[in-house]
Amino acid sequence: MPRKTIIIFISVFVIVGAIVLVFSLLSKKDSSVDETASTPWYQSFNPFGGSSKTDEITGGETINDQGQGQNGATEYSAFYQITDFAIAGATFLEDLRPINNTNSEVIEEPVQNEVIINANTKEGRKEIQAILNSELSLEPPLVLDGSFGKLAIQAIKDFQKLKGVTITGKIDAETAPLFTKTTETIGAQEKERFESIPSVRYVERMNGHIHKMFLDTRIKEKISNSTIPSIYEAIFDKSGQSVIYRYLSSDKSISSFMATLGAEKGEFLPQDITDLSVSPDKTKFFYLTENSNGVVGTIGIFDKPTRSVVFNSSFTEWLSQWATIQKIFLTTKPAYGVNGSIFILNSTNKTITKLFGGVSGLTTLVNPNGTLILYSNSTETGPKLGIFDIEKHSIRDLKLYGLPEKCIWGQDNTTLYCALPNVITGIQYPDSWYQGLVSFDDYFVKIDALSGETSTIANSKNETSIDATHLFLNNTEDLLFFTNKKDSTLWSLKLK
Numbered sequence: 001m002p003r004k005t006i007i008i009f010i011s012v013f014v015i016v017g018a019i020v021l022v023f024s025l026l027s028k029k030d031s032s033v034d035e036t037a038s039t040p041w042y043q044s045f046n047p048f049g050g051s052s053k054t055d056e057i058t059g060g061e062t063i064n065d066q067g068q069g070q071n072g073a074t075e076y077s078a079f080y081q082i083t084d085f086a087i088a089g090a091t092f093l094e095d096l097r098p099i100n101n102t103n104s105e106v107i108e109e110p111v112q113n114e115v116i117i118n119a120n121t122k123e124g125r126k127e128i129q130a131i132l133n134s135e136l137s138l139e140p141p142l143v144l145d146g147s148f149g150k151l152a153i154q155a156i157k158d159f160q161k162l163k164g165v166t167i168t169g170k171i172d173a174e175t176a177p178l179f180t181k182t183t184e185t186i187g188a189q190e191k192e193r194f195e196s197i198p199s200v201r202y203v204e205r206m207n208g209h210i211h212k213m214f215l216d217t218r219i220k221e222k223i224s225n226s227t228i229p230s231i232y233e234a235i236f237d238k239s240g241q242s243v244i245y246r247y248l249s250s251d252k253s254i255s256s257f258m259a260t261l262g263a264e265k266g267e268f269l270p271q272d273i274t275d276l277s278v279s280p281d282k283t284k285f286f287y288l289t290e291n292s293n294g295v296v297g298t299i300g301i302f303d304k305p306t307r308s309v310v311f312n313s314s315f316t317e318w319l320s321q322w323a324t325i326q327k328i329f330l331t332t333k334p335a336y337g338v339n340g341s342i343f344i345l346n347s348t349n350k351t352i353t354k355l356f357g358g359v360s361g362l363t364t365l366v367n368p369n370g371t372l373i374l375y376s377n378s379t380e381t382g383p384k385l386g387i388f389d390i391e392k393h394s395i396r397d398l399k400l401y402g403l404p405e406k407c408i409w410g411q412d413n414t415t416l417y418c419a420l421p422n423v424i425t426g427i428q429y430p431d432s433w434y435q436g437l438v439s440f441d442d443y444f445v446k447i448d449a450l451s452g453e454t455s456t457i458a459n460s461k462n463e464t465s466i467d468a469t470h471l472f473l474n475n476t477e478d479l480l481f482f483t484n485k486k487d488s489t490l491w492s493l494k495l496k
Contacts, residue, residue, distance in 0.1 A: 078458050078494040079466070082213060082220075082481075083202065086488035088245075089234030090202035090481060091282075092474050095212060096194045117179045119171035122146035128171065128179050132159055134283055135301075137347045139326040162308070182239075198474055200481060202490050203234035208245055210261070215479070224261055237302035238282035244269070246276070256287070260303050267305070270298075277320040277328070280368065286328055286347075290316050297328075299347060310347050323366040329373075331364045332357075336378050336428040344370075356388055356395075363430050365404035367413045372449055374404045374416060382424035387449050398452055403430055406442070408471035408480070416447040417480055417495070419468035422461055439486055440467040444493060457495060466491065 117131075118124040125146040132155040133141040142152055153169040160167045165174045198215045201223075208228035213220045233246035242260045249255045256273050259266035269287065274295070276287040284301050288311075295318065297311025310328075317333035328345040330352070341357025342364050361378030371390050376383040383403055387396040400420060407418040421440035425432075432438045443459040460466035468482040468491075478496040483489070 077463055079460070079463055080218075080492045080494075081464075082200065082490040082492060083204075083211075084489065086205040087234075087483060087490045088203045088205040088208070088231035088488075089236065089243075090200055090470070090472070090483070090490055091236040091240055092198070092200055092472060092481065093236075093238075093240045094196045094475075095199040095201070095214065095240070097197045097214060099193050099195050114180045114182060116176055117181055119176060119179070127181060129155075131179055132156065133325065134279075134281065135159060135162070137326045139324075139348065141325070163306075200490070200492075201236060201240045203231060203243065203245070205231050205488055207231075208234075210243065212240075215474070226259070228257065233276075235276065235278055235285070236282070237278075242302040244276065244285065246273075258302070263303075269300070274316070275318060275320050277322045279322045280324060284322075286310075286320055286322055288318055288320065297345070310350050311345055311352070313352075319363075321364070321366050323368065324370040327370045329355075329364065329366045329370070331362060334361045334363050334378075334430050336361050336431045342373065342375075355390060356393075361429055361431075363404050365407055365409065367409040367449075368411065369413045371413065374407055374409075374449070376403050376430070378427070378429050380427060382427060383429040385418075396449075396452065398447065398449075398454075400445075400447075400454065403433065405430070406440075406468055406471065408473060410473070410477055414449050416449055417444070417457075417471065417473070418447060419444050419466070419471065419482065421467075422459070442466050442468050444468070444480070446495070458493060 117127050119128060123146065125148060126144045129142045129144050129146070129152060132138065132152070136155060136158055138155060142155060148156070156171065156175070157167050157169045159178075160169075160175055163175075163178055165178070166172075168175070171179065199212050200215065201210065201212045203210055206229070208226065208231045209222055210224035210226075211220060211222050228245050228247060231245050231247050235244040235246070236242070241262075242258065245257045245259065247255055247257075254272045254274075256269040256276065257266055258269060270289045273287045273289055276285060278285050282302075284299055286297060286299050288295050288297050290296075294312065294314035295316040296309055297313075297320075299308045299310055300306065311330075315332075318330045319333055321329045321331070323329055326346060326348055328347055329342060330345055331342045332340040334340050337360060339358050339360055340362030341359075342355045342362065344353045344355060346352070355373070359375065359377050361376065361383065363376050363383075365374040367373070373388040373390065374385065375388055376385055382401045385398040385400045385402050385404070387398060388394075389396070400418075401424050402418055402420040406420070407416050409416060419440075419442035422443055423441070425438045433440070441461045443461070444457040446455050446457060447453070460468075465486060466482075467485040469485045470483040472481050473479065474481075478494065480493045480495055482491055482493070484491055
């Protein structure tokens with residue numbers, strides 16, 4: 001064989017070998033965590049301290065494989081991936097759908113209109129009492145009996161003072177237009193052609209488009225093409241019609257834009273809102289903005305220009321949760337190695353009361369009736385979960401590792417559904433998780449907050465890698481919805 005041919009053959013062999021070696025090394029590289037990545041842009045919304053990765057320690061119990069046949073193939077999966085794109089926010093609601101019929105005619109969906117409530121009827125007065133309870137955050141609330149006694153008359157006066165109209169204690173010509181309700185313009189016969197179906201509604205992060213999916217058929221539909229690029233957070237009202245979009249403007253300031261489906265124009269909220277939460281009935285929202293004196297807390301109403309300042313503080317680093325009609329809970333922004341505290345803000349009399357503090361890296365999740373608080377404490381072995389009982393002023397260690405941001409309370413106020421990490425990496429929590437320096441593979445559990453009893457529902461490591469956040473439930477609490485933090489896709493998990 002000529003020498004030139006031998007040299008060419010050896011050269012080709014070396015090049016091919018080098019390519020194979022490079023691909024082999026790349027395929028073994030763990031890409032789940034980018035330790036050198038810089039702080040993501042979305043940290044402008046929720047800044048936390050720095051973090052570094054350390055040795056791994058076990059944070060969860062050992063879980064046996066679930067849903068596996070003898071040959072290792074998955075026989076049944078309780079997980080369902082709803083989107084293949086990143087979302088900015090989602091909500092559960094009952095949505096209207098045309099009932100299938102044999103006619104080929106196209107059925108138009110109902111048109112929503114605002115009408116003035118008739119105060120001359122008992123039902124109308126009940127509706128007005130309900131609005132007074134919500135607007136004034138009355139506690140105890142007015143009894144919805146359609147009778148305007150002394151308490152109702154005083155509430156009307158307070159409402160008139162709030163709205164800046166003549167104080168009469170009556171639903172007069174000036175006050176009546178302030179009490180409205182949404183009605184459908186279709187007739188009774190047409191209404192029978194629609195049925196109310198459980199659904200989820202969600203916003204696409206890339207462009208702000210709104211989608212919905214009926215839970216019984218899993219049929220998905222895009223219902224809004226209005227484009228707002230790079231949405232970080234989207235917050236729905238009770239009806240799913242109004243949305244607050246949160247995103248970074250070109251100058252890196254935080255913009256918050258409130259829009260309603262079908263409306264001609266929306267409204268920009270104040271620039272650089274540092275935190276925003278929604279009332280339990282999802283009709284109002286609370287937001288924090290900084291000024292030269294510190295921070296101001298303001299309450300607004302979806303799709304209305306009404307605003308009311310209820311909080312002022314020289315301390316600016318707060319995270320809010322609107323747990324009950326009257327109570328807004330404020331937790332100091334957490335950082336590893338820094339002790340945090342939680343306070344109650346009474347939105348009616350605008351007073352603030354400290355509940356407890358001195359907890360390192362404190363993050364919290366308050367139950368729906370404002371009696372129990374799930375919290376995490378950063379320790380040398382990771383973030384540990386505990387329960388604080390507000391009435392008894394006592395603490396219970398759940399003997400579990402995790403973060404409240406990966407949990408949701410049930411309607412009974414004592415049941416918790418949590419996504420807990422199988423393995424805890426490092427100790428600098430919650431900073432390292434928020435900043436994306438670490439990522440979890442979760443197992444899902446049901447917890448009795450009173451007894452501490454825990455039962456495992458499913459383990460994502462057996463099927464797909466999930467780091468769950470932004471959890472919410474359907475009305476019957478047999479479906480748990482969450483965002484997979486790894487790629488911001490929307491998922492569901494069967495609980496029963």
